[in-house]
Amino acid sequence: MKPEMETRERDEISSLPNLNSMQFSALISSNLTWVFFLFFFINFFSLSQSDPRISVASLFCGNSTPPPNTNYVPTFVKEMEVLSQLVATNHWGHNVANSTPPIYGLAQCFQDLSHTDCLLCYAASRTKLPRCLPHLSARIYLDGCFQRYENYSFFNESVDPIRDSVNCSSSYGDAIGDEAFSSEFRKNVGDLVDNVTRIAAANKGFGVVEAKGVFGLAQCWKTVSRDGCRECLEKAGKEVRKCVPSKEGRGLNAGCYLRYSTEKFYNDEAEEVNKHSGNSLIGYGIAIALAGAAFFMLSLSAAYAGYVRFSKLKEERENLGQVSTLYNKSSLNFKYETLEKATDYFDSSRKIGQGGAGSVFKGTLPGGKTVAVKRLLFNSRQWVDEFFNEVNLVSGIQHKNLVKLLGCSIEGPESLLVYEYAPNKSxxxxxxxxxxxxxxxxxxxxxxxxxxxxxxxxxxxxxxxxxxxxxxxxxxxxxxxxxxxxxxxxxxxxxxxxxxxxxxxxxxxxxxxxxxxxxxxxxxxxxxxxxxxxxxxxxxxxxxxxxxxxxxxxxxxxxxxxxxxxxxxxxxxxxxxxxxxxxxxxxxxxxxxxxxxxxxxxxxxxxxxxxxxxxxxxxxxxxxxxxxxxxxxxxxxxxxxxxxxxNSLVSNILAKLEASDTSTESSFMQTSDGLSKSQELQQK
Missing domain, CATH: 1.10.510.10 (Transferase(Phosphotransferase) domain 1)
Known part of the structure; x- marks a missing residue:
C-alpha cells in the first residue's frame, strides 16, 4: 500500500444519539420557572431602559467535531470565561486556549454601545453560541456585538469567500414600493455605504452616518488591519446594496459588520446611560442574570455532549466485546504480545506500507511464517466500521485473488489485523x-x-x-x-x-x-x-x-x-x-x-x-x-x-452523466468542470 492522504468516512453530528427524553424533560422542567422569570425580567426592564441590540442577525456552526475522548466542552467553557473578563474590561477581547484541539476565541461589542449594553449583548451571545457545540467552529452576529471561535487562528481574516453572508430582513416594515422613490433610495444607500466605509477605515474600524433618511453603521474587529478593514467593508458594501429596496440590510463578513436602515438604530453618545446610576444598577443586575443563563446553557450543553460521547463509546465497546467473544474462541485470535515481537515491536525498518487506516508491518511468527500486520489507528468511530469490514467480510470469503485474513488482535493497547504476506508488495x-x-x-x-x-x-x-x-x-x-x-x-x-x-x-x-x-x-x-x-x-x-x-x-x-x-x-x-x-x-x-x-x-x-x-x-x-x-x-x-x-453542487450535472451513449465530448468536459469545482469547494 503506497502512502496516501485519505479522509475516512465518518458520521455527521446530526446522527448522534439524543438524551433520554425523560431525563431531558426533567432537567428542563426543574429550571423552567427560573428561566421564565429571567426572560420576563430582561424584557420588562432592560429593553425599556436601553437597547443592547441582541437580535440575532446570523448564527453559523461549522461541520467538524473534536476527536473522541477530548475535554473540548470544559475547555470551551473556560475560554468563554476568559473572554467575559476581557469584554467586561475592554469592550472586546481575543484569546487562545492551547488545548487539543486549540480554541481561538474573539468577542467584540460595537463601539456605540454603552458598557452596560455591551455586557447585555455579550451575555446574550453566550447563551446562543453553545447551540453549535461540540462543533469546532461557530460565529454569531448580533446587532450589537459579535462572537466567534475556531480551531485555527482567524484573527487577521478580513473576508471569507465561503461563509461571508448578507441579511436583508427588516423589522421596520416592507420594502420600498414606489419605483421612483426606490431608485432614489438605492442611490442614498450607495452614498451612505461609501461614506460609512471611508469613515470607519479612517477611524479605527468604526463609523456611523446618517444621510437623507438612511442610517448606517460600520464596525471592524480590533484584530483586523486597516487595509483588511477597508477590504472587508467594501465587500460588505457591495452585498448590502443588493438588499435594496429592503428597508434594511446587513453585511456579515469574517472581519466586519455593516448595516443600513431607514430607522435610527445606533447610539449617538455611547456613555449617556452610565450617567444614571439607577439604570446602571439595573443593567448590571441584568448582566448577572444573563451570565447565569449562559452558565446554565453551557452546563446543559456540556452534559449533553458528555452523554453523547459516553453513549458512542459504550456502543463501540459493546461491538468490540462481541468481536472479542467471537474471536477469542477461534483460531483467528492472536495475542498482542506475539504480534508485537513478530514485528520487532513495530520497528520502522519493518514498515512496508501506510494507509489512511493505519500502518502495515512485516512480521515473522514464532513458527517462521511471514505475515503482514496492519496496525489500526484507533481515533474515531470510523475505526470500528472499518475494523468490522475487514474482519467480518474478509474472514468469511476465500479466493485465490483475495488477500487472506489470518487473524486479529483486539485485546492490546491497539487493534491489529494479520494478513498473508505478499512479498512483491503492490x-x-x-x-x-x-x-x-x-x-x-x-x-x-x-x-x-x-x-x-x-x-x-x-x-x-x-x-x-x-x-x-x-x-x-x-x-x-x-x-x-x-x-x-x-x-x-x-x-x-x-x-x-x-x-x-x-x-x-x-x-x-x-x-x-x-x-x-x-x-x-x-x-x-x-x-x-x-x-x-x-x-x-x-x-x-x-x-x-x-x-x-x-x-x-x-x-x-x-x-x-x-x-x-x-x-x-x-x-x-x-x-x-x-x-x-x-x-x-x-x-x-x-x-x-x-x-x-x-x-x-x-x-x-x-x-x-x-x-x-x-x-x-x-x-x-x-x-x-x-x-x-x-x-x-x-x-x-x-x-x-x-x-x-x-458538495450539492454536483447534483446539477447528474443529467449530463445520464445522457445518451452518444453524448458529445464537450458535455462530458463540462461535467468534469462541475466535479472539479465541487472538489475545490469541499477542500476549502
Missing part, C-alpha cells in the same frame, strides 16, 4: 515508481488483469454475500511471489442483500477511479467496481496512471479513447514492453477497459462477463461508447474522498 510500485522493481511483461500484465477480474467477480456474486469493494486501484492490488494479484484493503467495502438494486451511501474512494454516477448520486452498485477495474486495466496496459496529465493532453481515458477512435490502440501500450506483445490481444484488453469505463451504467459489463471476454477469445466484445473522462487538473495523485457526502 502493483503500483511495478507500474509507476521511477525505480521500478521490474518491468512486467505482457503475459504477467494479462494475468494480473484476469486475476483481478476473477477476484471481483467472486466478490460480486461468487460467495453467499454480494460485496462491493469501492476502492479498486493499483495500490490495493498486492502481488505474491508468483505475481498473482490479490485484492486488499476492505475497509470501505459494503455488502447488501440479493434483492437490493443499489445502496445509498456516503461517497468514498479515490478520485480517478470512482464511477461518475456514484460520485454524483451516491448510489452504489457493482458497476462502480467495474468502472474502477476499467481504469485499472488501462493503467496496467499503458503503464501510466489515470491520476496525472500526460503532456497536458488530458486524462488516460481521454488518450485511450482518442486512439481507439483512430484505430491506433496499440500506440497506448507501455513503451517499456518495446513492442514485445500481441497487438490484437492488447487492443482487445484496452477495448475492454473502455467498455468498463462507459458513462452509462447499463452498458458496462458485469465482472462475470469481463472474465468471459478475457478467457474466451471467441466471445464477441461490444463496441464501447465514450468514457466520462475528467479534466486532468482534478485528477492529482492521492486525492481521495472518504467522507459522508459531497
Amino acid at each position: 502493483l503500483d510500485q511495478f507500474l509507476f515508481d521511477k525505480d521500478k522493481i521490474q518491468i512486467l511483461n505482457w503475459n504477467q500484465r494479462f494475468n494480473i488483469v484476469l486475476g483481478t477480474a476473477e477476484g471481483l467477480a467472486y466478490l460480486h456474486g461468487g460467495s453467499q454475500v454480494r460485496i462491493i469493494h469501492r476502492d479498486i486501484k493499483s495500490s490495493n492490488i498486492l502481488l505474491d511471489e508468483n505475481l498473482t494479484p490479490k485484492i486488499a484493503d476492505f475497509g470501505l467495502a459494503r455488502c447488501f442483500a440479493a434483492d437490493k438494486t443499489h445502496l445509498s451511501t456516503g461517497i468514498a474512494g479515490t478520485l480517478g477511479y470512482m464511477a461518475p454516477e456514484y460520485l454524483v448520486r451516491g448510489q452504489l452498485t457493482e458497476k462502480a467496481d467495474v468502472y474502477s477495474f476499467g481504469v485499472l486495466v488501462l493503467e496496467i496496459v499503458c503503464g501510466r496512471t489515470n491520476n496525472a496529465s500526460i503532456e497536458d493532453s488530458g486524462s488516460l481515458l481521454h488518450i485511450v479513447w482518442k486512439l481507439y477512435r483512430t484505430d491506433r490502440l496499440a500506440d497506448c501500450v507501455d513503451p517499456c514492453l518495446e513492442n514485445d506483445f500481441p497487438e490484437k490481444e492488447a487492443s482487445r484488453v484496452l477495448q475492454l477497459g473502455l467498455l468498463c469505463t462507459q458513462a452509462s451504467v447499463a452498458c458496462r459489463p458485469s465482472m462475470d462477463e469481463v472474465v468471459q471476454m478475457l478467457t474466451n477469445k471467441d466471445c464477441e466484445m461490444p463496441l464501447p461508447n465514450q468514457p466520462p473522462y475528467l479534466n486532468a487538473s482534478m485528477l492529482q495523485p492521492n486525492r481521495s474522498i472518504r467522507s459522508s457526502g459531497i
Whole structure:
C-alpha cells in the first residue's frame, strides 16, 4: 500500500444519539420557572431602559467535531470565561486556549454601545453560541456585538469567500414600493455605504452616518488591519446594496459588520446611560442574570455532549466485546504480545506500507511464517466500521485473488489485523515508481488483469454475500511471489442483500477511479467496481496512471479513447514492453477497459462477463461508447474522498452523466468542470 492522504468516512453530528427524553424533560422542567422569570425580567426592564441590540442577525456552526475522548466542552467553557473578563474590561477581547484541539476565541461589542449594553449583548451571545457545540467552529452576529471561535487562528481574516453572508430582513416594515422613490433610495444607500466605509477605515474600524433618511453603521474587529478593514467593508458594501429596496440590510463578513436602515438604530453618545446610576444598577443586575443563563446553557450543553460521547463509546465497546467473544474462541485470535515481537515491536525498518487506516508491518511468527500486520489507528468511530469490514467480510470469503485474513488482535493497547504476506508488495510500485522493481511483461500484465477480474467477480456474486469493494486501484492490488494479484484493503467495502438494486451511501474512494454516477448520486452498485477495474486495466496496459496529465493532453481515458477512435490502440501500450506483445490481444484488453469505463451504467459489463471476454477469445466484445473522462487538473495523485457526502453542487450535472451513449465530448468536459469545482469547494 503506497502512502496516501485519505479522509475516512465518518458520521455527521446530526446522527448522534439524543438524551433520554425523560431525563431531558426533567432537567428542563426543574429550571423552567427560573428561566421564565429571567426572560420576563430582561424584557420588562432592560429593553425599556436601553437597547443592547441582541437580535440575532446570523448564527453559523461549522461541520467538524473534536476527536473522541477530548475535554473540548470544559475547555470551551473556560475560554468563554476568559473572554467575559476581557469584554467586561475592554469592550472586546481575543484569546487562545492551547488545548487539543486549540480554541481561538474573539468577542467584540460595537463601539456605540454603552458598557452596560455591551455586557447585555455579550451575555446574550453566550447563551446562543453553545447551540453549535461540540462543533469546532461557530460565529454569531448580533446587532450589537459579535462572537466567534475556531480551531485555527482567524484573527487577521478580513473576508471569507465561503461563509461571508448578507441579511436583508427588516423589522421596520416592507420594502420600498414606489419605483421612483426606490431608485432614489438605492442611490442614498450607495452614498451612505461609501461614506460609512471611508469613515470607519479612517477611524479605527468604526463609523456611523446618517444621510437623507438612511442610517448606517460600520464596525471592524480590533484584530483586523486597516487595509483588511477597508477590504472587508467594501465587500460588505457591495452585498448590502443588493438588499435594496429592503428597508434594511446587513453585511456579515469574517472581519466586519455593516448595516443600513431607514430607522435610527445606533447610539449617538455611547456613555449617556452610565450617567444614571439607577439604570446602571439595573443593567448590571441584568448582566448577572444573563451570565447565569449562559452558565446554565453551557452546563446543559456540556452534559449533553458528555452523554453523547459516553453513549458512542459504550456502543463501540459493546461491538468490540462481541468481536472479542467471537474471536477469542477461534483460531483467528492472536495475542498482542506475539504480534508485537513478530514485528520487532513495530520497528520502522519493518514498515512496508501506510494507509489512511493505519500502518502495515512485516512480521515473522514464532513458527517462521511471514505475515503482514496492519496496525489500526484507533481515533474515531470510523475505526470500528472499518475494523468490522475487514474482519467480518474478509474472514468469511476465500479466493485465490483475495488477500487472506489470518487473524486479529483486539485485546492490546491497539487493534491489529494479520494478513498473508505478499512479498512483491503492490502493483503500483511495478507500474509507476521511477525505480521500478521490474518491468512486467505482457503475459504477467494479462494475468494480473484476469486475476483481478476473477477476484471481483467472486466478490460480486461468487460467495453467499454480494460485496462491493469501492476502492479498486493499483495500490490495493498486492502481488505474491508468483505475481498473482490479490485484492486488499476492505475497509470501505459494503455488502447488501440479493434483492437490493443499489445502496445509498456516503461517497468514498479515490478520485480517478470512482464511477461518475456514484460520485454524483451516491448510489452504489457493482458497476462502480467495474468502472474502477476499467481504469485499472488501462493503467496496467499503458503503464501510466489515470491520476496525472500526460503532456497536458488530458486524462488516460481521454488518450485511450482518442486512439481507439483512430484505430491506433496499440500506440497506448507501455513503451517499456518495446513492442514485445500481441497487438490484437492488447487492443482487445484496452477495448475492454473502455467498455468498463462507459458513462452509462447499463452498458458496462458485469465482472462475470469481463472474465468471459478475457478467457474466451471467441466471445464477441461490444463496441464501447465514450468514457466520462475528467479534466486532468482534478485528477492529482492521492486525492481521495472518504467522507459522508459531497458538495450539492454536483447534483446539477447528474443529467449530463445520464445522457445518451452518444453524448458529445464537450458535455462530458463540462461535467468534469462541475466535479472539479465541487472538489475545490469541499477542500476549502
